[in-house]
Amino acid sequence: MTVVNPHQFFDLSKESPDSLPYLHTVLKDGQLFRYVESERESANTAIERYFAHYFGKEAAVAVSNGTVGLRLALQAAGVKPGDRVLVSAYSFIACAMAIASVGAVPVPMDMSTALSVDTAALTEVDGPIAAVMIVHVQGHAVPIGRVRELCDARDIPLIEDVCQGTGASSPDGRAGQLADIAVTSFQQSKQISSGEGGLVAGSAELVERVYRLSDLGAVRHGGGLPDWDDERAVMADNLRLTELQAALVKDQADALEDTLARQRANRTRLREALGSQVTVLDSEHPAGDSGSHTLFVARTATDAERFCAALKADDVVARVVWKKTYLEYGVFQRSELTSGLPSHCWPKVTVALGRRILSVPVSKYVAESGVARVAEAVLNNRHHLSREW
Structure with missing residues (x-):
């Protein structure tokens, strides 16, 4: 018998309908698309409201996974091909890959001590920095108060990758709280898991840009009907979270x-x-x-x-x-x-x-x-x- 199985974060076979109310509601009514055609509130909307509050942000949007969330956050923050983005060197390859995927250059921020970052990179890197991405590791929150101060002084957007750090805090506060943009993940081994999934939280304006970038660029009107004639519509991809995944996230978020x-x-x-x-x-x-x-x-x-x-x-x-x-x-x-x-x-x-x-x-x-x-x-x-x- 395996004593610790990091993949067994959620075993549906052991859960009763009472412990998974959102999931069982979605399964019962069969509305698996995030734009629900009934009076029930979308589970996507519910988790977006929950995590906006949790990270202390104006708004949030659910997306298909955490890496996508990082990429969309960079795009929404205005990072362009050729820009340089500082990123925690002690991090999963997906963080740098998200930066590279928008054509930007991932520049590593070294450790100063284990589980902290060396802020010297914010003052020693020659030339402009388009964004800073700090990564919280294995349930441990990196203290980023000094990073926040330096970003403010240079008018650089700060992104916190909270994919492994949901629920963690440092002396500077909850992981994700000080960021301009907080990104989390619902991948298999996370605190809250729906197999895959992610979420971006930030200002209402930024989240609206992420929302369109993840939803085929559409402007959504009442009932979730898309409008691509609206002048605010953009060219974009389909990177939505399903209602089934969002329901599973909501049940675990409540717990x-x-x-x-x-x-x-x-x-x-x-x-x-x-x-x-x-x-x-x-x-x-x-x-x-x-x-x-x-x-x-x-x-x-x-x-x-x-x-x-x-x-x-x-x-x-x-x-x-x-x-x-x-x-x-x-x-x-x-x-x-x-x-x-x-x-x-x-x-x-x-x-x-x-x-x-x-x-x-x-x-x-x-x-x-x-x-x-x-x-x-x-x-x-x-x-x-x-x-x-």
Whole structure:
């Protein structure tokens, strides 16, 4: 039996209609398109209202996935081909890929310490910066108060990628709260999952642009009827979220605080079981972490691989979060967008430390006995872990 399965964030077979009211309503009335032809409010509309409030923004729009959300956010913020966008070097390749997909140049922001960014890039990069994208990692929120100040001073839009950070907070506040644009994801392994899906939150004007860019450029009138003759219509793609996905998101959003409490309780049990024998990689505000993952640092990259293999043999999931920065992948090394970046842009700290950072997911579904087994497996292999970094 697998003790921690990061993909088992939502098992419909175990849920009753009472625990999934939105989903069962949608299934019952058969209205699976976001523009519902009945008196029922669209689940898309419901989650857009929920997350606009959650991130402290004027509006929000649901889209097909988080990566699409990042791309549309960049486009709506006015990022153009050839522009430079600063992005957390310690992040999934999708973040830089979203920047490249609009023809812009992703410029890495190195770590200053683990789970924080070096703001020097905001003052040392020569030439204009079109946007800054800060990425929150594995349920840990990056403190971005200083980034916000520097963006304000230079009139640069700030995008927060909250895809892995929903529910997390730093000393500077909730992940996504300080951004001009907050983007989150509902992909399989997230706090709230509909398999795929995403959402963009920001000002009413910006969200309206994202809305059109994700909805074939149409101006929607009463009843959701599209108008492509309206002078505000644009050329765009179909990147909508289905009503079925949105309903599943809404049910889980309503239970988010309970999910966070259960995950944090599991994390506390794990830390107590580990005691002082293992050093946990903490954010600057551990109490604000979502509790979805506990992080460690291996002694070396080889130790990281051996640690993961040993835990797998005990049916416990452990992973190197990201083995490479986006710049180390061949697809970016071959790209004209990044091949010309000067050597001082190379994220030295992230390259050295990132491949040693390990993640052990502890979701709300893990029982106390499961947490104990995770702790035992970690303790048995603690010789692979570093006490400091």
